[in-house]
Amino acid sequence: MQIIKLHSISKKILVALLGMFLCVFLLFHAAANMCILRHDGGAWYNAFCDFMGTNYLVKFMEIILLGTFLFHIILTVWVTIENKMARPQGYHQPQRSKTHTGSKLQVWTGILILVCLFCHFMDFYFVKLGLVDGNLNFYEQAHQKFQITHIAISYLVFFVVVWFHIRHGFAAMFQTLGLYNYKYGRALEVLGKIYSWVVCLMFTSVVVGVYFGF
Amino acid sequence: MRFTLHIWRQENAHAKGQFETYPIDNISPDCSFLEMLDILNESLINDRIAHPVCFDNDCREGICGMCGLYINGRPHGNDDGITTCQLHMRKFNDGDEIWIEPWRAKAFPVIRDLVVDRSALDKIIQAGGYINTTTGGVPDANAIPIPKHVADMAMDAAACIGCGACVAACKNASAMLFVGAKVSHLALLPQGEVEAMDRVRSMVEKMDELGFGNCTNTYACEAECPKLIKRQNISRLNRHWIGSLLGRDKK
Ligand code: HEM
Ligand code: SF4
Ligand code: FES
Numbered sequence: 001m002q003i004i005k006l007h008s009i010s011k012k013i014l015v016a017l018l019g020m021f022l023c024v025f026l027l028f029h030a031a032a033n034m035c036i037l038r039h040d041g042g043a044w045y046n047a048f049c050d051f052m053g054t055n056y057l058v059k060f061m062e063i064i065l066l067g068t069f070l071f072h073i074i075l076t077v078w079v080t081i082e083n084k085m086a087r088p089q090g091y092h093q094p095q096r097s098k099t100h101t102g103s104k105l106q107v108w109t110g111i112l113i114l115v116c117l118f119c120h121f122m123d124f125y126f127v128k129l130g131l132v133d134g135n136l137n138f139y140e141q142a143h144q145k146f147q148i149t150h151i152a153i154s155y156l157v158f159f160v161v162v163w164f165h166i167r168h169g170f171a172a173m174f175q176t177l178g179l180y181n182y183k184y185g186r187a188l189e190v191l192g193k194i195y196s197w198v199v200c201l202m203f204t205s206v207v208v209g210v211y212f213g214f
Numbered sequence: 215m216r217f218t219l220h221i222w223r224q225e226n227a228h229a230k231g232q233f234e235t236y237p238i239d240n241i242s243p244d245c246s247f248l249e250m251l252d253i254l255n256e257s258l259i260n261d262r263i264a265h266p267v268c269f270d271n272d273c274r275e276g277i278c279g280m281c282g283l284y285i286n287g288r289p290h291g292n293d294d295g296i297t298t299c300q301l302h303m304r305k306f307n308d309g310d311e312i313w314i315e316p317w318r319a320k321a322f323p324v325i326r327d328l329v330v331d332r333s334a335l336d337k338i339i340q341a342g343g344y345i346n347t348t349t350g351g352v353p354d355a356n357a358i359p360i361p362k363h364v365a366d367m368a369m370d371a372a373a374c375i376g377c378g379a380c381v382a383a384c385k386n387a388s389a390m391l392f393v394g395a396k397v398s399h400l401a402l403l404p405q406g407e408v409e410a411m412d413r414v415r416s417m418v419e420k421m422d423e424l425g426f427g428n429c430t431n432t433y434a435c436e437a438e439c440p441k442l443i444k445r446q447n448i449s450r451l452n453r454h455w456i457g458s459l460l461g462r463d464k465k
Contacts, residue, residue, distance in 0.1 A: 008388075012430075086321070086388070087427070091318055092222075093284070095434070096287035103433075168431070175449050178454070179453070181449060
């Protein structure tokens with residue numbers, strides 16, 4: 001039964017567009033976090049957080065972002081269920097074709113991102129909303145959290161998971177949007193590698209930097 | 215050479231199948247995989263052991279797309295760019311265990327043993343994989359100029375023999391490589407371009423209706439295609455689909 005009629009490719013195109021928005025957000029988020037590494041007592045970072053907390057356009061974008069996550073997840077889970085149904089009886093032998101492992105992990109890395117994201121929200125976003133107790137000075141909050149070893153390590157795990165997800169997702173996004181061709185295909189793969197490394201290293205540098213007190 | 219074959223046996227579409235084990239000996243390394251199955255079937259018949267094992271085949275030279283077995287976890291067996299009929303026993307080691315399964319997909323029901331019904335692919339073609347005009351006589355080669363690289367891309371896509379290995383290999387049982395190839399080889403040439411937007415819509419709609427899965431960019435299809443059809447054809451399919459959503463101007 002189909003409640004909403006969305007063709008296979010249309011679903012994938014929406015997933016890719018939402019994924020693209022998430023990729024843009026991720027780069028922006030990583031860049032802003034670099035301010036935490038400044039030894040300015042949080043002047044820049046808190047000013048930034050203040051702006052993010054009060055500006056109405058940002059508040060609007062926040063809703064868009066949460067909606068993006070939601071739809072990205074709904075669509076991918078939908079696609080995954082349909083794909084399981086497309087092969088009711090599986091093979092006896094394990095698959096030995098040369099494939100992109102990243103794609104097979106995509107659902108699991110996605111779900112892991114969701115779990116990590118919830119923990120991350122407990123540290124910051126829910127504090128802002130007043131749902132959990134914590135330091136509203138996010139510069140200090142980041143310093144307090146990232147200096148605790150197990151929290152720092154779990155953030156690093158989070159970044160590895162994100163790396164896996166966008167390592168495959170980035171080039172896949174262009175393939176889905178019909179932009180992967182003989183001419184630019186290789187370039188897109190390389191760009192995907194660069195993007196996933198740069199973003200994840202930016203996030204990592206903040207956690208590692210704060211942990212070791214650079 | 216000696217092998218132990220584990221072959222999927224299933225009486226008919228509704229029966230519950232199971233693997234049967236058949237040892238086989240004295241196989242020449244130059245024997246093709248299907249010839250090896252012929253030898254097995256001869257002995258099954260002569261020794262009245264069981265019904266012969268049913269499997270599809272026709273040309274036995276890699277051009278018709280009829281053969282197709284899932285051998286030790288790979289459609290068309292352990293080699294690249296070949297069909298099952300082009301697989302030879304020298305690709306195996308003496309004493310190997312070989313598991314032979316039919317293509318598995320909701321859209322490809324098993325008819326018997328290793329034979330599956332692949333008419334779903336024909337139905338996709340019937341939905342739009344053609345040109346709606348009588349083309350008449352062959353025009354002069356220089357009457358319709360087509361750049362060489364475009365002709366090459368069209369020719370590469372046209373190499374698809376409709377074997378269904380892409381569906382069999384895909385973890386989602388998606389037919390996107392097949393449809394991508396069929397849409398591309400027509401859309402790339404001037405005669406086919408005219409109807410490209412309508413064609414992509416009807417073929418994709420049919421593909422969805424028949425219960426094939428969604429592409430998640432795993433590219434197992436590309437790795438297993440005997441005709442080396444490239445994933446760029448899937449991207450072109452996506453591109454044309456977007457085009458058909460946005461740019462199909464109709465009164
Ligand atoms: C940091 C946030 C995220 C980013 C930047 C992101 C980005 C992407 C991108 C670019 C793709 C490729 C789209 C395509 O295949 O065309 C993708 C696919 C996917 N994402 Fe995410 N995503 C994020 C979070 C999530 C979450 C929280 C889930 C939770 C379930 C998820 C599940 C998936 C799945 C299952 C796919 C594969 C879909 C498919 O190939 O059909 N993602 N993602
Ligand atoms: S695209 Fe390749 S694997 Fe798929 S049906 Fe055509 S020839 Fe077979
Ligand atoms: S029998 Fe024709 S391609 Fe194998």
